[in-house]
Amino acid sequence: MITKLKYYTFAERPGDELHLDCGRSLSPVTLAYETYGRLNAAKSNAILILHALSGDAHAAGRHHQEDSKPGWWDNAIGPGKAFDTDKYFVICSNVIGGCQGSTGPSSLNPATDKPYGTSFPMITVRDMVRAQKRLIDHLGIETLLAVAGGSMGGMQVLEWTICYPDSVRAAIPLATTARLSAQSIAFNEVGRQAIVSDPNWNGGDYYDSAAPATGLALARMIAHITYLSDESMHNKFGRRLQNRDNYSYDFITDFQVESYLHHQGESFIRRFDANSYLYITRAMDYFDLSSENGSLKKALEGVKARFLVVSFSSDWLFPTYQSKDIVSALRKNNVDASFCEIASSYGHDAFLLEVEQLSPPVSGFLDSTFKGATS
Amino acid sequence: MITKLKYYTFAERPGDELHLDCGRSLSPVTLAYETYGRLNAAKSNAILILHALSGDAHAAGRHHQEDSKPGWWDNAIGPGKAFDTDKYFVICSNVIGGCQGSTGPSSLNPATDKPYGTSFPMITVRDMVRAQKRLIDHLGIETLLAVAGGSMGGMQVLEWTICYPDSVRAAIPLATTARLSAQSIAFNEVGRQAIVSDPNWNGGDYYDSAAPATGLALARMIAHITYLSDESMHNKFGRRLQNRDNYSYDFITDFQVESYLHHQGESFIRRFDANSYLYITRAMDYFDLSSENGSLKKALEGVKARFLVVSFSSDWLFPTYQSKDIVSALRKNNVDASFCEIASSYGHDAFLLEVEQLSPPVSGFLDSTFKGATS
Numbered sequence: 175m176i177t178k179l180k181y182y183t184f185a186e187r188p189g190d191e192l193h194l195d196c197g198r199s200l201s202p203v204t205l206a207y208e209t210y211g212r213l214n215a216a217k218s219n220a221i222l223i224l225h226a227l228s229g230d231a232h233a234a235g236r237h238h239q240e241d242s243k244p245g246w247w248d249n250a251i252g253p254g255k256a257f258d259t260d261k262y263f264v265i266c267s268n269v270i271g272g273c274q275g276s277t278g279p280s281s282l283n284p285a286t287d288k289p290y291g292t293s294f295p296m297i298t299v300r301d302m303v304r305a306q307k308r309l310i311d312h313l314g315i316e317t318l319l320a321v322a323g324g325s326m327g328g329m330q331v332l333e334w335t336i337c338y339p340d341s342v343r344a345a346i347p348l349a350t351t352a353r354l355s356a357q358s359i360a361f362n363e364v365g366r367q368a369i370v371s372d373p374n375w376n377g378g379d380y381y382d383s384a385a386p387a388t389g390l391a392l393a394r395m396i397a398h399i400t401y402l403s404d405e406s407m408h409n410k411f412g413r414r415l416q417n418r419d420n421y422s423y424d425f426i427t428d429f430q431v432e433s434y435l436h437h438q439g440e441s442f443i444r445r446f447d448a449n450s451y452l453y454i455t456r457a458m459d460y461f462d463l464s465s466e467n468g469s470l471k472k473a474l475e476g477v478k479a480r481f482l483v484v485s486f487s488s489d490w491l492f493p494t495y496q497s498k499d500i501v502s503a504l505r506k507n508n509v510d511a512s513f514c515e516i517a518s519s520y521g522h523d524a525f526l527l528e529v530e531q532l533s534p535p536v537s538g539f540l541d542s543t544f545k546g547a548t549s
Numbered sequence: 550m551i552t553k554l555k556y557y558t559f560a561e562r563p564g565d566e567l568h569l570d571c572g573r574s575l576s577p578v579t580l581a582y583e584t585y586g587r588l589n590a591a592k593s594n595a596i597l598i599l600h601a602l603s604g605d606a607h608a609a610g611r612h613h614q615e616d617s618k619p620g621w622w623d624n625a626i627g628p629g630k631a632f633d634t635d636k637y638f639v640i641c642s643n644v645i646g647g648c649q650g651s652t653g654p655s656s657l658n659p660a661t662d663k664p665y666g667t668s669f670p671m672i673t674v675r676d677m678v679r680a681q682k683r684l685i686d687h688l689g690i691e692t693l694l695a696v697a698g699g700s701m702g703g704m705q706v707l708e709w710t711i712c713y714p715d716s717v718r719a720a721i722p723l724a725t726t727a728r729l730s731a732q733s734i735a736f737n738e739v740g741r742q743a744i745v746s747d748p749n750w751n752g753g754d755y756y757d758s759a760a761p762a763t764g765l766a767l768a769r770m771i772a773h774i775t776y777l778s779d780e781s782m783h784n785k786f787g788r789r790l791q792n793r794d795n796y797s798y799d800f801i802t803d804f805q806v807e808s809y810l811h812h813q814g815e816s817f818i819r820r821f822d823a824n825s826y827l828y829i830t831r832a833m834d835y836f837d838l839s840s841e842n843g844s845l846k847k848a849l850e851g852v853k854a855r856f857l858v859v860s861f862s863s864d865w866l867f868p869t870y871q872s873k874d875i876v877s878a879l880r881k882n883n884v885d886a887s888f889c890e891i892a893s894s895y896g897h898d899a900f901l902l903e904v905e906q907l908s909p910p911v912s913g914f915l916d917s918t919f920k921g922a923t924s
Binding site: 195196197292295296353354355356357359360361363364366367368370371372373388389392395396399402403404407408410411412413421423424425428429431432435452456459460462465490493 | 570571572667670671728729730731732734735736738739741742743745746747748763764767770771774777778779782783785786787788796798799800803804806807810827831834835837840865868
């Protein structure tokens with residue numbers, strides 16, 4: 175499947191700005207997105223896929239035949255797959271604040287003609303969803319068959335069902351939470367400190383000079399540990415040494431797990447912007463549906479979508495109890511909510527990897543929603 | 550209880566060096582230590598306490614009446630406490646490689662008259678124990694009633710029972726492991742990267758200039774998350790804001806949990822040396838009783854001490870299954886091993902905090918060992 179990154183720019187005129195939770199606004203705003211499959215005549219088969227912290231709009235297929243890797247959720251999106259592009263029109267939208275084609279801190283600030291840097295306004299998960307709604311309107315879709323996503327993508331799913339209850343028939347939040355825990359805020363904060371401690375960060379003003387690559391790589395290494403599990407790290411690396419038979423008795427990279435983390439850090443800096451990392455982790459920290467509404471039940475009161483909530487047994491970043499909290503609050507509101515905990519050793523990353531276990535419930539849920547929508 | 554830091558220096562003469570696992574040797578070697586209670590005439594009531602990564606010899610009491618805080622395990626060591634100084638002579642020894650009075654990378658290298666820095670030889674947990682054995686010999690103690698310690702202290706406990714089986718009657722490893730997991734190595738490595746990425750680290754040569762305080766503070770912040778638990782962080786901080794009612798929509802410290810971590814980082818840099826952090830975490834990475842002996846059962850074959858192994862239910866750094874592995878290998882060798890998992894929400898730090906739950910099994914175990922030794 176050859177796919178193409180597209181761009182939609184809006185909020186270009188005064189009075190049409192994108193208003194943000196922080197009280198400021200953005201103008202203009204560009205969202206990068208991709209689409210797979212075909213929108214039917216009734217425009218009733220559109221599914222919006224929402225990505226996690228470091229994801230992008232390139233969820234499936236390849237941009238060029240020779241690309242070594244397909245999009246980040248290619249195992250779940252395509253003909254005959256969980257999100258079946260033979261039946262559905264699948265859209266994946268990047269988030270504002272990001273650095274992969276959408277307006278973010280590395281974008282040019284029209285007021286100064288320089289990159290925003292830290293003059294970029296603080297954004298929230300709800301702001302990301304507000305921008306996506308403009309894209310969906312632009313595509314002429316009144317009601318999405320479903321919104322789906324894992325991790326921060328799942329937070330966007332929840333916001334979609336709350337902010338635009340009449341525009342979403344079904345919601346699939348995976349490996350996510352209704353509010354970031356103290357532990358997750360703590361991990362985000364040490365990642366941010368790694369970035370701002372890098373002298374190259376320079377208060378966020380580094381687009382004309384060397385980027386804070388060391389700090390960003392370290393932030394990614396820290397976060398990556400939280401995406402795996404004790405068990406998956408044991409299975410994948412154990413205590414195996416890297417290209418050696420004995421300890422070096424030195425501070426070089428003795429263990430495979432160290433080498434792997436370094437590799438993760440180094441590949442990340444080639445595709446991600448340090449300021450975007452600061453903004454997006456902060457948006458996640460601020461995500462708390464309960465407190466801003468008094469309770470999670472109250473937050474979900476107006477929701478009309480039916481839900482399939484999925485957690486993964488070894489996910490310790492967004493553990494199962496956090497998904498159960500969502501399900502319980504939905505059911506208190508008499509929302510049709512199915513829950514499924516998938517047994518997996520892959521930790522938080524399981525939502526990207528356990529596609530064989532994920533496909534049957536997801537495709538069944540989508541099919542029954544689609545039948546209900548068209549009957 | 551007013552206590553006093555003491556020093557023992559040995560390995561001063563050629564031919565008397567402390568030989569290390571890395572193949573190098575150290576001369577001279579100083580160990581800082583403290584003692585509480587009195588050694589009986591039979592010298593049969595001595596208990597050696599071993600500390601964790603960032604601990605020191607000051608385990609109990611105060612150095613000065615006006616000290617705001619007592620030693621790190623004061624709630625467990627003293628008259629009538631778990632390690633009852635009315636009955637026992639308690640010794641706490643610092644580790645080599647450290648920075649709290651014992652020979653480590655910040656010590657003067659006699660060959661150059663400058664601090665060792667990274668020319669300090671790599672040390673192992675076994676090397677730490679080798680040095681402690683010299684201290685115990687110096688104190689005229691042939692057989693320790695018990696060795697006890699949590700986390701890295703527990704690793705030293707295990708090494709004591711393996712290396713000096715005739716010198717230890719009883720062993721109490723708490724919240725520890727027989728080999729560091731891939732996940733723990735990963736956390737150690739990101740901590741080390743935080744330090745070596747700090748420009749002030751300067752290849753470890755910073756004793757005449759500014760120390761890599763930012764990197765060391767960040768390493769501590771990262772590690773500190775692993776000492777707590779999701780539940781304890783939720784109970785202690787939740788999502789409470791720090792001195793504000795609403796989000797700042799800025800990158801300042803919004804959340805109490807962030808403020809707490811910053812505080813932990815800042816206090817740590819006042820008492821710890823960055824190079825010591827590198828050396829000691831590496832010693833932990835290298836700790837693996839199983840592989841160097843073929844199996845954990847084989848590693849523990851010659852052990853003569855009886856054991857009380859204790860884990861804590863919410864400790865995800867050294868989870869209960871790792872303590873159970875130790876117990877199971879001991880029992881395969883017909884070693885008398887009791888096991889106790891203490892229910893606690895405090896995570897890894899529980900071994901320092903759950904003293905009320907810890908005291909009865911520990912004091913019972915010590916009493917019965919002491920009775921057996923003197924009857």
